[in-house]
Amino acid sequence: MKILVPVKRVIDYNVKPRVKMDGTGVDLANVKMSMNPFDEISVEEAIRLKEKGVASEIIVISVGPQKAQETLRTALAMGADRAILVQTDEEVEPLGVAKLLKAIVDEEQPGLVILGKQAIDDDSNQTGQMLAALTGRPQGTFASKVEFAGDRVSVTREVDGGLETVSLTLPAIVTTDLRLNEPRYASLPNIMKAKSKPLTVKTPADYAVEVRPRLKTITVAEPPKRVAGVKVADVDELVGKLKTLGVVA
Amino acid sequence: MSVLIWVEHEGGAVKDATLAVVTAAGKLGDVVALVAGSGVGGVAEETARIVGISKVLLADNPAFEHALPENLAPLIVGLMAGHEAFLAPATSTGKNVAPRVAALLDVMQVSDILSVEASDTFTRPIYAGNAIATVQSLDNVKVITVRGTAFEKASREGGSAPVEAVSSGGETGLATFVSAEISKSERPELTSAKIIVSGGRALGSSEQFHQVIDPLADKLGAAVGASRAAVDAGYAPNDYQVGQTGKIVAPEVYVAVGISGAIQHLAGMKDSKIIIAINKDEDAPIFQVADLGLVGDLFKLVPELVAKL
Secondary structure (H helix, E strand, C coil): CEEEEECCEEECCCCCCCECCCCCCECCCCCCEEECHHHHHHHHHHHHHHHCCCCCEEEEEEEECCCHHHHHHHHHHHCCCEEEEEECCCCCCHHHHHHHHHHHHHHHCCCEEEEECCCCCCCCCCHHHHHHHHHCCCEEEEEEEEEEECCEEEEEEEECCEEEEEEEECCEEEEECCCCCCCCCCCHHHHHHHCCCCEEEECHHHHCCCCCCCEEEEEEECCCCCCCCEEECCHHHHHHHHHHHCCCC | CEEEEECCEECCEECHHHHHHHHHHHCCCEEEEEEEECCCHHHHHHHHCCCCCCEEEEEECHHHCCCCHHHHHHHHHHHCCCCCEEEEECCHHHHHHHHHHHHHCCCCCEEEECEEEECCEEEEEEHHHCEEEEEEECCCCEEEEECHHHCCCCCCCCCCCCEEECCCCCCCCCEEEEEEEECCCCCCCHHHCCEEEEECHHHCCHHHHHHHHHHHHHHHCCEEEECHHHHHCCCCCHHHEECCCCECCCCCEEEEECCCCCHHHHHHHCCCCEEEEEECCCCCHHHHCCCEEEECCHHHHHHHHHHHC
16 A cells, blocks of 8 residues: 655744744744654654555655755655655645645555644644545544554544544545654664655646635734733732732632 | 534534634624534524524434534535635534535635634634734635634524524445544533643643642632643643644633643643743743743642642
8 A cells, every 4th residue: 555645844843933024924044944743743654554564655745845855855764765846936725735635646546645734834734634525535634543454444533522533444534643653763874765765856737736825915923922920939929919810719 | 795604512512612603704794504413403403592693504414423524524515505605613623624625615724713804804823823824815715714712702592593404415435433532521621611720741640740730720610731741741631732733722811830831832822811830940931921920849839829729
């Protein structure tokens, strides 16, 4: 079974994003970029499925600028087999990404597509569900456990009330949550080896997919700032303040 | 404009998150509510009484019992004729279903809106709430998920909308529900609680988490939350998690115990009215957003606080 793993190059999760002065977006110049943390979890899960003999080949895909090759190389160093970059300098929205992925799914016919539940930049949480819709496949979103049994996959999902398990026909789309696994670090020999793994560069036009944005960003602003309050000396002062604020009687 | 909303319900009752969706949808136009499920006539009647709803559509079919998006999305898409917008709550189920609907309609969804600026323009958080984007949807039909804490809840009593049964849609056979492990708690639900006590990694173990946090939550009548670090370490179950990828909360009072305040956690709670932080590290980022901070050993301070409240 082939597994497709879409990955996105995003601001590193440890970096505090700063809004640009002109209100057009978030300043990404000279900011550390990394693989979206949920996508790292997806790559890891695919590799574990290959190690278990469930998967035969792992193809990683990114839609983004030329620099997204670095992200793909990271995935190859972790253990993916080959990579496809759909190169564009335009920002592609989840719907556009899902359409490109659908075209690649049609070409590659994977048994599973596993991707992060959301990217930590636009926080949309849409691409996996949209890909499932466009391919007419079932979706196991926010997965904390993925188990294959025969021609079905069982996905335990993190939901608001706790956990829910669904059984999906294959091929299926799975999106990963944080507790699915802990991604490995690529070893130095594997990083070297990844340099010679195949990486194909394509464009949205190669797939005849229209990725023109449907959402127009009018402004990007800082959220209202909270002002730090006061530090109290001890529990008695805290209780006093809580009484003044009416939190406790 | 006519707006279709999806009503989230559980155990035969409409969930609070739906009430915020009614308010957001009301800013766009006439609100038609879809109640889908199995044996949910009572939920439809309850929905009909919510103020601001003009009609209730009832899709009663075992295929909709567990809100599987594979079955729900085609139902919703089939009902969209005559509606210019579809709204759902930004809950785990809403987030599961809405993008599937959007893609089938060839619409780019606007996720997790904080406000309605115009019929096509909305604000939404990006980068874990470190920036707020104002976006205009160029699609003819809008598909939107609504952040529950950003809108007033519509009143549960006072409306009298007609209920109309719909018979479309059904089982697609793509997915089946197997089981659910839903946490049972006597405490208020995290996303609608007035007071929340949250614990972080500093609690050190699951036993200590409960020993320290539970009595304070009991005393305050509060819900219990946790940071991602505490959940990852196994001190608290996943449905306790507050943050960018967990639950977004905005209670009257949020008490952060042993939580350093990573940006991902702040994203989930910084709209709380009053934030109280107890942490041994006086430089912890949580103090930059806290109204009241207490520096010291939580294992001493929290029991003392419980005793003195």
